[in-house]
Amino acid sequence: MTRKRVGVLISGRGSNLEALIEACKAPGYPAKIVLVVSNVPGAQGLARAEASGIPTLIINHKDFASREDFDAALDGALQGAQVELLCNAGFLRLHTEGFVRSWWNRHLNIHPSLLPAFKGLHTHARVLDEGVKISGCTVHFVRSEMDCGPIVAQAAVPVLVRDTPDSLAARVLEAEHRLYPHALRLVASGAVHVEGERVVGMTQIRDQPAIFSPPLDEGFD
Numbered sequence: 414m415t416r417k418r419v420g421v422l423i424s425g426r427g428s429n430l431e432a433l434i435e436a437c438k439a440p441g442y443p444a445k446i447v448l449v450v451s452n453v454p455g456a457q458g459l460a461r462a463e464a465s466g467i468p469t470l471i472i473n474h475k476d477f478a479s480r481e482d483f484d485a486a487l488d489g490a491l492q493g494a495q496v497e498l499l500c501n502a503g504f505l506r507l508h509t510e511g512f513v514r515s516w517w518n519r520h521l522n523i524h525p526s527l528l529p530a531f532k533g534l535h536t537h538a539r540v541l542d543e544g545v546k547i548s549g550c551t552v553h554f555v556r557s558e559m560d561c562g563p564i565v566a567q568a569a570v571p572v573l574v575r576d577t578p579d580s581l582a583a584r585v586l587e588a589e590h591r592l593y594p595h596a597l598r599l600v601a602s603g604a605v606h607v608e609g610e611r612v613v614g615m616t617q618i619r620d621q622p623a624i625f626s627p628p629l630d631e632g633f634d
């Protein structure tokens with residue numbers, strides 16, 4: 414089996430990167446991480462990659478006069494490492510149209526909401542403000558608009574009555590750590606692909622019971 418060469422872009426903590434690193438250790442996993450790039454010097458995720466012997470690079474957006482120049486440097490580094498698939502894992506910069514085009518359908522992002530709801534920042538606080546009862550996370554192919562693009566996979570979690578943005582973030586993050594390796598496996602193995610801006614493929618989506626939040630029996634026992 415040839416493993417797809419994966420590049421990961423980060424800006425911070427790198428817990429999703431860590432989940433991908435762990436997944437890639439499994440025999441038979443169809444991807445391996447060959448480069449981690451951070452736009453933030455000292456990002457915690459860099460140390461996680463180094464601890465696993467994965468090459469890292471800092472490309473600081475502040476060192477570039479324009480978004481185009483920054484993305485060109487990013488693109489050059491990824492091509493240099495012969496990256497075939499790109500994963501944004503907490504990479505908090507918008508890409509230029511040219512960059513998005515050059516990685517079209519080879520570029521994934523994870524976002525901590527059930528897209529297309531709650532794109533952008535401060536997701537969990539906005540979910541709580543709206544009184545939403547089920548939230549979750551999404552892995553999708555990257556398009557030019559923020560947190561947009563064909564959806565590969567989603568996971569749902571309940572929003573609890575006493576949730577704070579932090580407690581909800583922690584519950585969603587746990588799901589993210591399982592979802593991202595799952596989605597990358599689907600894409601890297603060729604099990605799914607994009608057709609007409611939808612992700613389709615060989616995976617069977619099993620019929621499962623609906624998730625109710627609050628549960629149906631709440632308060633009526």
Ligand code: GAR
Pocket residue numbers: 423425426427428429430458502503504523524525533560586589
């Ligand atoms: C994750 O929750 C990820 O979904 C989010 O940033 C966090 C990064 O955490 N990404 C976005 O909000 C993208 N719009 P991590 O650095 O520990 O993986």
